Amino acid sequence: MRAAIRGDSGAYHRLLRELAPVLRGMAGRSLARHKLGGDDAEDVVQETLLALHCKRHTWDDRQPFGPWVYAIARNKLIDNLRRRGRHIHLAIDDVAELLAGEERPAEFNGADAERLIARLKGREREIVVAISIEGASAREVAQRLGMTEGAVRVALHRALRSLAKAYQAGPP
Amino acid sequence: MKTDQIINAIVTDGTVRTLSIPARLAVALAIGGGVAGALFAAGLGVRPDIAGALQTWRFDAKLAITLVGLGAALWSTAQLARPEVDQRKALAPLLLPAALLGLAVASELVSSPADAWTARAVGTNSRLCLAAITLLSVAPLLSLLVTLRSGAPRSPAAAGAAAGLLAGSLAATLYALHCFDDSPLFVGLWYVPAIALLALTGAAAGSRALRW
Numbered sequence: 001m002r003a004a005i006r007g008d009s010g011a012y013h014r015l016l017r018e019l020a021p022v023l024r025g026m027a028g029r030s031l032a033r034h035k036l037g038g039d040d041a042e043d044v045v046q047e048t049l050l051a052l053h054c055k056r057h058t059w060d061d062r063q064p065f066g067p068w069v070y071a072i073a074r075n076k077l078i079d080n081l082r083r084r085g086r087h088i089h090l091a092i093d094d095v096a097e098l099l100a101g102e103e104r105p106a107e108f109n110g111a112d113a114e115r116l117i118a119r120l121k122g123r124e125r126e127i128v129v130a131i132s133i134e135g136a137s138a139r140e141v142a143q144r145l146g147m148t149e150g151a152v153r154v155a156l157h158r159a160l161r162s163l164a165k166a167y168q169a170g171p172p
Numbered sequence: 173m174k175t176d177q178i179i180n181a182i183v184t185d186g187t188v189r190t191l192s193i194p195a196r197l198a199v200a201l202a203i204g205g206g207v208a209g210a211l212f213a214a215g216l217g218v219r220p221d222i223a224g225a226l227q228t229w230r231f232d233a234k235l236a237i238t239l240v241g242l243g244a245a246l247w248s249t250a251q252l253a254r255p256e257v258d259q260r261k262a263l264a265p266l267l268l269p270a271a272l273l274g275l276a277v278a279s280e281l282v283s284s285p286a287d288a289w290t291a292r293a294v295g296t297n298s299r300l301c302l303a304a305i306t307l308l309s310v311a312p313l314l315s316l317l318v319t320l321r322s323g324a325p326r327s328p329a330a331a332g333a334a335a336g337l338l339a340g341s342l343a344a345t346l347y348a349l350h351c352f353d354d355s356p357l358f359v360g361l362w363y364v365p366a367i368a369l370l371a372l373t374g375a376a377a378g379s380r381a382l383r384w
Contacts, residue, residue: 004186005190009183009184009186012182012183013179016182016183017176017179020175020176020179042175046175049175049179049182050178050182051384053182053185053186055255055322055324056190057190057191057196057322058253058254058255058323058324059254060192060193063256067256068254068255068256070256071254071324071326072255072324075255075324075326075384106175110173110175113173113178114173117173131180131184132177132178132180132181133173133177135177135180138184153184156181156184156185160182168384
């Protein structure tokens with residue numbers, strides 16, 4: 001994460017890809033206890049990754065990284081259960097359990113993200129779709145849309161922030 | 173949508189540098205404090221006998237209490253803006269200004285005759301004190317709450333309350349420079365409830381505005 005915050009996007013990519021299965025394990029176990037399925041868990045994983053990203057400045061880099069990740073994931077998990085109208089009893093309560101818990105590979109697709117992206121404004125939606133689903137780079141998207149790369153990045157940044165907020169507002 | 177696809181978008185956005193929470197709070201305090209300071213200078217101003225007042229223990233104690241409160245509340249706010257922080261530890265420094273006030277009240281009770289206590293506690297201008305502390309803290313409280321929306325507080329209400337304490341201590345520090353009521357009894361009876369009310373306001377606002 002330190003490297004990612006300094007701007008090493010390769011390190012950031014590796015970190016998020018390694019965190020995803022851990023988060024999936026945690027979300028999967030909790031949601032299964034509330035009789036919710038694996039695709040719901042994938043939604044929680046995606047929302048949590050987005051929150052980790054949008055709130056990364058709240059991590060004090062002199063503090064351990066695990067408890068911070070756990071705290072963000074826990075908040076998003078509770079939020080999700082509440083939105084899905086479940087009574088909350090989160091049994092897992094410490095970081096050790098999150099980190100020691102089994103990791104899960106991706107089997108499902110999330111549904112929330114797609115629905116929320118569809119609600120973004122025209123340009124922002126095009127940019128998010130091109131970069132996420134098609135895997136284009138900011139430069140490629142800039143050329144395709146006739147924008148500067150900087151403008152694409154600004155629009156992407158705004159879009160991700162409104163996406164993170166939209167999870168809260170919209171029913172899943 | 174696949175999680176790897178979301179990660180693509182996040183990583184592309186990920187190289188933008190972001191300000192730390194303490195840096196954001198410093199900016200918010202500078203803006204909110206600037207507005208409060210300008211209002212204070214325009215409407216109230218520092219008492220004319222400030223040089224003499226600084227020689228008295230009561231005035232110094234009053235200023236020390238509000239300043240220590242300001243520091244403690246700032247620390248608590250920065251801590252409570254983070255998700256993984258132990259709430260009790262984050263609030264612990266607030267005992268410091270409370271202890272200072274207790275000490276000052278005790279020395280006032282020991283050093284002054286009992287029949288002067290009531291007059292000193294009631295003071296000469298309690299209504300202005302309540303009004304000024306409340307009004308001067310509006311701008312800092314707003315700027316702090318807006319800034320804290322970028323935080324990730326475990327408890328939005330607690331973070332809001334800390335912001336209220338911080339805004340209130342800032343306003344109280346300013347007002348202390350104007351106010352002629354220096355007795356610790358007055359500070360306990362009027363400053364403290366004014367600041368407590370701001371903490372409650374902050375908690376109520378925070379529990380709505382600071383959810384993430």
